Each structure stands twice: as structure tokens, then as C-alpha cells.
Amino acid sequence: MMPAGRHAAERIGQGRCRQNFDRTRPAAFAAICHRCSVHTTRLPAWKIGDQEGPQLRVNCLTSKTTSPEAHRLSTGSFTSRPRKMAPNYGTASSRQENAPNGSADAAHEERAPLLGKQEHGSVSERLRRHMTANVSTAWGDLALLSSYIITGLVDSCAVFIWGSFLSMQTGNTVYVGLGLAAPNDSNRWIRSGISILSFIFGSYCFSRYHRHLGGRKRWVMLSSYFVQMLMIVAAALLVTLGPKTGTSGPVTVFIAVPIALVAFQSAGQAVSSRVLGYNALTGVVLTSIYVDLFSDAQLFAAPTQNVQRNQRLAAPILLLIGAFFGGLWAHSEVGLAGALWTAVGLKLATTIAWAFWPAEPEEAS
Incomplete structure (x- = not known):
């Protein structure tokens, strides 16, 4: 009652x-x-x-x-x-x-x-x-374009000191082919092979990480770039604290492990371009960008009328800037360690940016 x-x-x-x-x-x-x-x-x-x-x-x-x-x-x-x-x-x-x-x-x-x-x-x-929340793809090309600076920075320095690329695998594939033709001439093809295999394994891992945990979810993007940064940090520590290395000599742990770590994280950059929907901005390839750029029917359109043209034009310029500073590090006493620590700072800035990146409009409301 x-x-x-x-x-x-x-x-x-x-x-x-x-x-x-x-x-x-x-x-x-x-x-x-x-x-x-x-x-x-x-x-x-x-x-x-x-x-x-x-x-x-x-x-x-x-x-x-x-x-x-x-x-x-x-x-x-x-x-x-x-x-x-x-x-x-x-x-x-x-x-x-x-x-x-x-x-x-x-x-x-x-x-x-x-x-x-x-x-x-x-x-x-x-x-x-x-x-x-899913991060917005608007202006996501800025995060991907920053990867070209990192690629130019570490690849130019690594090629000068170790004789192999860390991110761009087209050149490494050529080096492996040359090494198979004359395996006793040098061990550069072994270093290039390590980079290729690590990049392949990184593509496999990062793609499934995004696919199974949520693609463009903020914490997934942030953690992915944070892992990439940690790998560059580990490589920089090995190069900084390890013995001095060069193009000659055996492939030791202080050469093989940094190559594998940087190549693995480079695959994460490339996978991010697929996740955000900017398939051309992989951060590691320029040949296809040159083709798409100069075959564009609106090549000379105003800057506000052709965004894809702007992206394709910025990619090689940023990689060239990174390669320039990588060459400066390679000719200095610091060497490859300086290029790697600079890459750590750039990767950290991108990681922090994902924490405050705008969400998709329907989820932000």
C-alpha cells in the first residue's frame, strides 16, 4: 500500500x-x-x-x-x-x-x-x-607529410654511413639484386635485406593493429605513433652508445638492430596513409607522386583549387629538406645519431598532435 x-x-x-x-x-x-x-x-x-x-x-x-x-x-x-x-x-x-x-x-x-x-x-x-572517437581526416595530410622529412633525414644519413636505406625499399631491392649477383663484393645487400624484411613485417603488424582495434580511433593512432617513436629512440640509443660503424666491416648488432627498428616504424607511417585515406602519401615513395603530379590536368590551377596537387608538390620538397639536414648530420661528428634524435623530436610532435586532433564532426557533437 x-x-x-x-x-x-x-x-x-x-x-x-x-x-x-x-x-x-x-x-x-x-x-x-x-x-x-x-x-x-x-x-x-x-x-x-x-x-x-x-x-x-x-x-x-x-x-x-x-x-x-x-x-x-x-x-x-x-x-x-x-x-x-x-x-x-x-x-x-x-x-x-x-x-x-x-x-x-x-x-x-x-x-x-x-x-x-x-x-x-x-x-x-x-x-x-x-x-x-575517430580522428578527422581533415588536414590529416599534414601529419603524413611530416613523415617525408623523417624519411629524408634518416635515409640520407644511413645511406652515407651504412650504404643502405632505412625507409625507401625500392633502392634496397636494387642493392639486394646487386648483392645476389656478386655476394662477396660487399655486405650492403645483407643490410638492405634486413631493412626490407623488417618493413614487410612492420606492414603486417601495423595494418592488423589498426584493423582489429579501430582504425582511426584516437588512442589507436596515438599509440601507433608512440610505438614508432620508441623504436627510433631505441635505434638512436644503440647508435649513440655503440661503437663507431661504417659501410665496411661485419654486420653487427649495432647495425642490424637499428636498421630493423627504423624500417619497422617506417611501415607504420605507410599504413597510416591508408588508414587516413591518403594512399599516395606513404612517406616512403616518390616515383608515383612525380607521375601523378606532372600528369595532373590542373597542374597550374590556383592553390585553393587543387589540394591533391599541393600535397604531391609538398612531398618531394619536404623529403629534400630532410635529406639536406641528414647530409649535414652525416658530415658532422655526431653522425647518424644526430639524425635519429632529430627524427625522435619530429615523431614526438606528431604523436602529441594526435592527442588533440579534432574528431569527426558527427562524433564531436
Whole structure:
């Protein structure tokens, strides 16, 4: 039987409900949650204006439902009456209870910690939505074009010092063919073969990483570039702390492992171009870009009228800039280590950019 009197219900946070029953005459009531069978606790009588009545509270902490219809509360009456408390004359609690707004202040104090948890949960929820949202492909070409600087930087320096490419596998394939024709002339074909195999394995791993975990999800893009950066860091540490190497001599761990790490992460750059929908901007190939650029019917159109032409024009220019600075590092005392640490800084900047990259319009709303 439903009790007479005023019935106010308020839902605070997920999986938590509160229900207050106020009556103008002293009585006692019980409430039970149909979903989890949690009983209420009876509280002593308190003042509502100039009338007296009990207050019952239900705090259901076990239910996880978010639907008010699925989580209903029913009430029934007790046969016994609540024991009246002795008045606290002259105390702060009695003055608060006798005050006209004492009930509102008490309710506010009750809700304060719960609302604090709700705000904390809302921040976590916003962060979760931010990290799981798909990043927008708009201006995604900027992140891919930065890869051409890294490619030119490390490849120019590696070819000068080790005699093999780390990212562009067309030249490495030629070196392997030359080495198979005369395997005893040099071991450059072995270094090129290590780079090719690592690039192939990296393409296999990064493509499945994006395919199975969410493609353009922000945390997937961010973690992918973070792994690429860590691989360049490991290669830079080996080159910095290891012995001095060159084009001659055996292929040691301090040569083979850095080649494999940088080639593996270069495959991640190429896979990102497929994920973002800019298939031409792989960061490792220029031949097809030259063909598409100079065969474009709108080659001389205004800059705002041919975006793809702008991308194809920027790619070789950026790779040339990277190769220039890689050559400067190669002729310096720092050598390949300087080029690799510069690549780490560029990769770190791109990784941070993915954390704040705009989401797709429909998900950003």
C-alpha cells in the first residue's frame, strides 16, 4: 500500500537512487528495491516546518541500471512507530533542524559528495569518449607529410654511413639484386635485406593493429605513433652508445638492430596513409607522386583549387629538406645519431598532435 503524503524521488549518478517519504503525521515506512532487494534504513523523526514526520532514505549501491523504469522502488508500512528522539535544546543540530530551510541544507549536504562523484565520473566519461572517437581526416595530410622529412633525414644519413636505406625499399631491392649477383663484393645487400624484411613485417603488424582495434580511433593512432617513436629512440640509443660503424666491416648488432627498428616504424607511417585515406602519401615513395603530379590536368590551377596537387608538390620538397639536414648530420661528428634524435623530436610532435586532433564532426557533437 502506497503511503499518503508527499513523495519526492531523485536519481543521482548511475546505479544510485534516493527516495524520500515525508508525512505530516509520525509514521514509519519501509522501501525495498525490486532489482537488488536492498532494504532501507529507518531514520528518526524530524521537523518539516511546524509539523512532524519521519524521513526514509533508499541508497541502492548495487544496481547498475541506467533506466529509471528498470529500477523501481516500492513502499510498504511498518506496524511499529519510530521512536521519537529527545530534543537537543541549544545545540547546533537543533537550530539547524528548527530552521525553515534546515531540510534543504541537510539535503544539500547529503547530495554534495554524491554529486562530486558524478562530476568525477563525467570527466572520465568525456576522456573515454575523446580517446575512442575517430580522428578527422581533415588536414590529416599534414601529419603524413611530416613523415617525408623523417624519411629524408634518416635515409640520407644511413645511406652515407651504412650504404643502405632505412625507409625507401625500392633502392634496397636494387642493392639486394646487386648483392645476389656478386655476394662477396660487399655486405650492403645483407643490410638492405634486413631493412626490407623488417618493413614487410612492420606492414603486417601495423595494418592488423589498426584493423582489429579501430582504425582511426584516437588512442589507436596515438599509440601507433608512440610505438614508432620508441623504436627510433631505441635505434638512436644503440647508435649513440655503440661503437663507431661504417659501410665496411661485419654486420653487427649495432647495425642490424637499428636498421630493423627504423624500417619497422617506417611501415607504420605507410599504413597510416591508408588508414587516413591518403594512399599516395606513404612517406616512403616518390616515383608515383612525380607521375601523378606532372600528369595532373590542373597542374597550374590556383592553390585553393587543387589540394591533391599541393600535397604531391609538398612531398618531394619536404623529403629534400630532410635529406639536406641528414647530409649535414652525416658530415658532422655526431653522425647518424644526430639524425635519429632529430627524427625522435619530429615523431614526438606528431604523436602529441594526435592527442588533440579534432574528431569527426558527427562524433564531436
